[in-house]
Structure formats: structure tokens, C-alpha cells
Amino acid sequence: MVYDLVVLGAGAAGLMASASLPGKKVLVLERNPRPGAKIAISGGGRCNLTNQNLSPDDYLGERAFVEAVLRRFDNDALLAWLRRRGLEPVLRKENQWFCPESAKELVDVLLGACAHAEFAYDTEILGVRKEGDRFFIETSRGEFSAPKVLVATGGLSYASVGATGIGFAIAEDFGHALVPPRPALVGLTLQPAEAWMKALAGLSLPVAIRVGRREIEGDLLFAHKGVSGPAVLDASLWWNRGKLTVDFLPGVRLARLFKNPKKSAMSQIPLPRRFVRAFFEALKLPNVPYHAMDEVQKQRLSLLKSYAFAPAGTFGYARAEVTKGGVNTAEIDPATMQSRLVKGLFFAGEVVDVTGGLGGYNFQWAFSSAVVAAKGCEGAAAL
Numbered sequence: 001m002v003y004d005l006v007v008l009g010a011g012a013a014g015l016m017a018s019a020s021l022p023g024k025k026v027l028v029l030e031r032n033p034r035p036g037a038k039i040a041i042s043g044g045g046r047c048n049l050t051n052q053n054l055s056p057d058d059y060l061g062e063r064a065f066v067e068a069v070l071r072r073f074d075n076d077a078l079l080a081w082l083r084r085r086g087l088e089p090v091l092r093k094e095n096q097w098f099c100p101e102s103a104k105e106l107v108d109v110l111l112g113a114c115a116h117a118e119f120a121y122d123t124e125i126l127g128v129r130k131e132g133d134r135f136f137i138e139t140s141r142g143e144f145s146a147p148k149v150l151v152a153t154g155g156l157s158y159a160s161v162g163a164t165g166i167g168f169a170i171a172e173d174f175g176h177a178l179v180p181p182r183p184a185l186v187g188l189t190l191q192p193a194e195a196w197m198k199a200l201a202g203l204s205l206p207v208a209i210r211v212g213r214r215e216i217e218g219d220l221l222f223a224h225k226g227v228s229g230p231a232v233l234d235a236s237l238w239w240n241r242g243k244l245t246v247d248f249l250p251g252v253r254l255a256r257l258f259k260n261p262k263k264s265a266m267s268q269i270p271l272p273r274r275f276v277r278a279f280f281e282a283l284k285l286p287n288v289p290y291h292a293m294d295e296v297q298k299q300r301l302s303l304l305k306s307y308a309f310a311p312a313g314t315f316g317y318a319r320a321e322v323t324k325g326g327v328n329t330a331e332i333d334p335a336t337m338q339s340r341l342v343k344g345l346f347f348a349g350e351v352v353d354v355t356g357g358l359g360g361y362n363f364q365w366a367f368s369s370a371v372v373a374a375k376g377c378e379g380a381a382a383l
């Protein structure tokens with residue numbers, strides 16, 4: 001069989017790119033026995049497929065590159081594309097668009113639009129080489145060839161549903177530079193100084209986390225291994241090493257709390273007792289009225305508003321929703337997603353050095369970059 005394009009990976013990006021090339025001879029290679037494994041488990045089984053508020057600021061990556069790609073296929077374009085195919089996404093949590101019932105609905109719509117494509121499942125991609133104008137894809141089921149290849153194999157997160165990192169290896173084999181991949185949208189482990197937090201496992205609090213110049217509001221969940229929850233996951237996108245600062249009382253002025261001079265400071269803090277006790281113990285604060293504290297103690301108590309600590313690391317790829325880093329965008333044309341180094345080689349999705357925060361931004365990126373790549377493939381010669 002002669003193919004126009006081989007798509008590597010039947011995830012969000014690979015499916016959308018294939019769906020966007022009707023009438024072309026497209027082969028999709030996938031190691032899983034079925035497509036869209038990550039879509040199926042995403043967003044609590046309902047897939048948060050995009051966000052009402054979409055901006056390049058929601059992404060870690062080269063701003064101009066992200067903007068150029070999103071402009072070509074944004075959240076409105078995605079919603080319209082889905083509605084034309086009978087899927088009516090539902091707005092939840094203020095600005096996040098989800099599948100109405102189940103993520104399977106999205107997989108079905110994507111697959112339905114891929115009727116022209118051929119799928120080879122249970123097929124492990126091992127490597128790609130180029131000879132003359134053709135690419136040869138080596139797999140566990142033999143070799144396939146085409147004049148164009150789209151690398152849509154995602155990152156390293158959640159190997160349990162198919163991630164392998166082969167896309168990074170292919171990019172490097174073709175001379176592309178990688179921004180070092182790291183786990184992101186992931187819980188953070190703690191240094192011994194923060195061991196007190198581990199005793200709070202199971203407790204969740206609304207907080208504001210400062211990381212670099214960003215401030216992220218949301219819930220922090222204390223876990224056995226460290227800290228997690230939406231605010232921490234989002235913070236992990238912007239954190240590499242060094243300190244984060246947590247405000248455990250966002251919107252509350254500390255000075256206004258301790259109005260009753262007779263009551264202990266502890267009893268006037270509007271946070272769960274379990275947390276307050278652990279915090280006082282960790283910071284060696286006495287259970288006395290605020291006014292009875294000395295200046296050093298008051299200073300330590302004020303850390304409720306600005307507790308700075310350096311996480312030890314992350315919960316790792318097995319628990320990370322995404323992989324940040326990836327193929328350097330300086331070497332990809334944002335108008336086509338084609339490699340600037342190798343003609344006929346295209347990239348889309350998480351394999352590229354663009355990573356969004358929580359809220360549907362990563363699927364939007366996968367879909368936007370896939371549509372741009374499909375158009376790029378179509379526009380390029382020989383298809």
C-alpha cells in the first residue's frame with residue numbers, strides 16, 4: 001500500500017491530524033490495541049477538551065509560536081468542529097469544556113472523521129529514517145514508508161497508557177534539539193523540613209501559590225508523598241527548582257484575624273484545626289493569644305500568608321498529566337508544524353515544547369497543532 005502520510009500515534013493529535021486529511025492515504029501507527037487511550041482517562045472520564053479563555057499565557061513555551069498555532073485553530077474552531085460532527089460539549093467549572101457524558105464520545109467523533117485512514121494497532125514504532133525523499137518507519141510489525149511523517153507520539157507521562165518517548169528519540173535522530181523533558185501537572189515531593197505536611201494527608205485547602213511571577217489559586221491537597229491538588233499541579237508547570245510560596249489564607253488579612261485579645265491565636269485562624277495544630281507545632285508557636293506572642297513568633301505566624309519552601313522533586317512521570325519540554329519550537333515552522341531541518345517531517349501535540357496548564361489547554365494544543373500540521377502536510381509538495 002502506498003501512503004501519503006504516516007501518522008505516529010493515535011492519541012489526540014494523531015487522530016485530529018488524520019481526521020483533517022480526508023481523501024488522503026493516511027496510515028496511523030499505534031502501540032495500544034485502541035486509539036485515544038489518554039483521552040479516555042482524562043478529565044475524570046469526561047475529557048476537559050478545551051477552555052473558554054484561551055491565551056498563549058496559559059502555556060509554557062515560546063509565546064509567539066504558541067500564538068501563531070492557536071490563531072489558526074482556536075477553542076471556538078474546535079467547538080465548532082465538534083458541533084458539526086454532533087458532539088455538544090458542556091461548560092463546567094466556569095470555563096472548562098467537557099464531553100457531555102463520557103470521553104469516549106470525543107474518541108468516537110475523532111474516529112468517525114478518520115474513516116479514510118488505515119489504523120495499525122498493537123504496532124510499536126521503533127525508529128524512523130529518511131532515504132532520498134521517503135521516510136521508512138521501523139515497527140514491531142515490519143516497515144512502512146511514506147513521503148511524509150507526522151510525529152504525534154506524545155511525551156513520557158503515563159507509560160501505563162502508551163507513552164514511550166519515541167518521539168523525542170526520532171526528533172533527536174533527525175538532528176532536532178530537545179528542551180529537556182520533565183514531568184508537569186504533577187504533585188511535588190517534600191524536603192524533611194516540610195515533613196509536617198505529610199501528617200495532613202487527605203486534607204485539602206484553598207490556597208494561592210506563587211511560583212516565579214505567577215500566582216495560582218486553587219486547592220492544595222496534602223498527600224502521603226507530598227503535596228498535590230489542582231493548585232500544586234498547575235504550579236508544577238512553572239516550577240523547575242527553588243522555592244514556591246504558599247498563602248494558606250488567600251484573601252484574608254492576618255492583622256484583622258486576632259480581634260479578641262483573650263482568645264488564643266490558634267482558635268481564631270479560619271482553617272481546619274488539624275492544619276493549624278500541625279502548623280503551630282512545626283513552627284514552634286505557643287498556643288497563646290496573638291498579643292502575647294513576641295515579634296519572632298508573630299513573624300513566624302505570618303508565614304501562614306507566605307510559606308516559602310523548596311520541593312524536593314515531583315511524583316514523577318507515572319503520575320504526571322503531561323511532559324513539559326520536548327522538540328524545540330525554534331526548529332519548527334508554526335504555520336505548518338513542519339521541521340525546519342527535515343522536509344516532510346511534522347510534529348504535533350505534547351512531543352513539542354509547548355505545555356498548557358490545567359483546564360483543557362493540553363488537548364486544545366494537541367488539536368490546534370494537529371490541524372496546523374495536517375494543513376501543512378496538505379500544502380507541502382507530493383501529497
Ligand SMILES: Cc1cc2nc3c(=O)[nH]c(=O)nc-3n(C[C@H](O)[C@H](O)[C@H](O)COP(=O)(O)OP(=O)(O)OC[C@H]3O[C@@H](n4cnc5c(N)ncnc54)[C@H](O)[C@@H]3O)c2cc1C
Nearest residue numbers: 009011012013031042043048125154162349350360362363
Ligand atoms: C490522567 C490524565 C488526565 C488528563 N486530563 C486532561 C484533560 O482533562 N484536559 C487536557 O487538556 N489534558 C489532559 N491530559 C493531558 C492530555 O491527555 C495530553 O496532553 C494529550 O493526550 C496529548 O496528546 P498527544 O496526541 O500529543 O499525545 P497522546 O494522547 O499521549 O498520544 C500519543 C500516542 O502515541 C502512542 N505511542 C507512543 N509511543 C509509541 C510507540 N513507540 N509506538 C506506537 N505508538 C506509540 C501512545 O500510545 C499514544 O496513543 C491528561 C493526561 C493524563 C495522563
